[in-house]
Amino acid sequence: MEEETVNRLITDEVEKIDDSERKQFIRSVLSHERKHIDLENFGYKSEYKDMIKEATGTED
Amino acid sequence: MVQILELHLKNYRQYEGETTIDLRTTPEKNVNIIEGQNGAGKSNILNAITLCFYDEEIHQEATGEELETLSYVSESVVEGLSTGDSARGYVEVHLGEDNPDYIFKREFETFKVPNGHNDQTYDIELSRRVGNQYEIVTDPQTTLNQLLPAEVRDYFIFDGEALTEFFEGGYKDRVRNGIIDVSHIGVLNSGIDHVEKVRDEIQRKAKNVEGEAAEIQERIETLENELSNLEGKKATLETEKTEVENEIARLEKKLRGASDQGVQDLIQQRDDLREDIDDFDSRIETTKQDILNELRQAGPAVYAMDALDYTVDQLKTLESKGKLPPKIQDWFIDELIEQGECICGADITEGGETHEHLKELKSTMSNVSTDNVEGKTEIPHIIQDGNQGAETIREYRRRLHELKEKLESKDQDLSEVKNKLKGTDIPDDVDVGELTSQLDDLEEDKEDLIQEIGRQDAKIEDKNKDIRSAESQLDEELRKEDRHSDIVTQKDFATRAVDDMKNIKEKILSQIRTETEENLNKYFNDLIWKDDKYTISLDEDYSVEVQGPDSPDNRIGSLSAGEKQVLALSFMAALSDISGFTAPIVIDTPLGRISGNPKKLIAQNLPDYLEDTQMTFLMTDEEYTDEVQGLMKHRVANEYQLHYADGTTEVTSYE
Incomplete structure (x- = not known):
């Protein structure tokens, strides 16, 4: 039983994205959103910004 | 599992x-039965689970x-x-x-x-x-x-009898929420929203810009504020709409509680007329769309008909004067020269007079003459298509006119029925007249709100377009400065990720809707057991239409309590096929309002539809008959009976 599992109908489509960096980024975003499905407000901004920097190899 | x-x-x-x-169940035997008479504590099994999980x-x-x-x-x-x-x-x-x-x-x-x-x-x-x-x-x-x-x-742990209300007033929101939440589209929506917010923040980091870029950025901020105001306004309107809908549902329930048969008949007539009106509205919209599609195809030819006729006349004149050559392809001349002999036997060898003539003819075949030749044969086809298109449009218009007339007549009938209801005054019964007037006012309010929400949507779309256009301009300006290149790269990445997620959402939503509609049709027809089939459609706005047997009208409002329960159970089963959750299902009184064949068919089929799901049915002895027991036997892992005596319930294995 995994609490971060996203519907396979969606993840199958994510796997079809050609760009591997964007694919990985979207996987991580959906997993983070799924994990916090019950919360109105939760931290995501710094996580997503870091993921974007890593994916693009850029700095602040 | x-x-x-x-x-x-x-x-x-x-x-x-x-x-x-x-x-404990197995994939082969995925069903638990807990049987007990009313008051024995069946529903408190359901309550125990929800109390433990949700404190209610x-x-x-x-x-x-x-x-x-x-x-x-x-x-x-x-x-x-x-x-x-x-x-x-x-x-x-x-x-x-x-x-x-x-x-x-x-x-x-x-x-x-x-x-x-x-x-x-x-x-x-x-x-x-x-x-x-x-x-x-x-x-x-x-x-x-x-x-x-x-x-x-509510889609996994529920009271079966309460399902009869699932497809009552306001059901579209329940259908929509079920599909969005159970399929994880909500997760995707929230991901899109959050990445967009992060992207906007990244963009705002380019704050030390000057000149043109600074101006554009200021404009974007103003536009975003305006957008936020518009979205706030829309959210308020939607809340108001939900409140109005809830009030409509409340008053409807009260009105339906009238004991007078005449009033009940009028309510039924009103419901039927509303369904007819919805049906005509939808057919009018489809016909309008058909006209637009036909216009797109045939429009250019229809509008240019005079010019096309004139061109054909001119071509005919040219042809009769011998100024328009017959349709000769240049490859034909090449082939003739290569063969060196015509079919009439004339010599076409190199250096000969015929050979030279043919070469000259080929070199003088200009594009214009080719176009003229093509035009001579193609334009009449275009004219023919245009005429056919015009005739089809005329036919659609006739149909549209008929539909509008029928709609008008149904509208009049509806007004008359409503007036009769408004004029009803039966002592010791619900105040039918007053309730109908209030419902009328609320329906008008709802219609106004829907229109206002539509206007806000259009404004939001325009504002989004303005923002996107300003953002592209800002990107251009920022690219001119190296120090901002990282920001532009990050923002581009986020924008593309958002686009990817939006595309997935669009594709999945359509796939999910189609799949839900297909399964809803299959399950309902399997379970309801009628010789003639029902057709159930799930529209883009999450409205559900039930047509047939023997009637093209939408019957969603006139289904019996049992049929409504079967429809809701079919929807719940269809939801499990698109579900992102792998949770067990617990249903109290699943067959409560259902009798005869559907009861047997549900007992037989439901465990098969949800074969990868554990199901626990809390049933009365009237539901869990010998026949039902026999039909479910191969699927049942555990059978319990509740024995209630002296205020205490004991759970024992089924005897």
């Missing part, structure tokens, strides 16, 4: 002492029964207490695939007070299996909500 492996109750309601119910008893919510007069702790235990003393009990739910991965527990306490009792529940506790050990989870509610969030629980 995630399942409820065991349910442990201690002094909960009529389950005095400690009760353990083993609910769902059956009480659904029926409005006065359960609060009874204590959480078994009455026989509370009776033995002295005033001021208290007793505790708990509900424990073991969840997992083979062994319990999660043990959820909620304790409750009842205090005896001079005039009765007070109940208190405690926070949910959770032990999670890690290897062979169990560890206490510090935030159990979060884990539970990840497994089965409160917003989707």
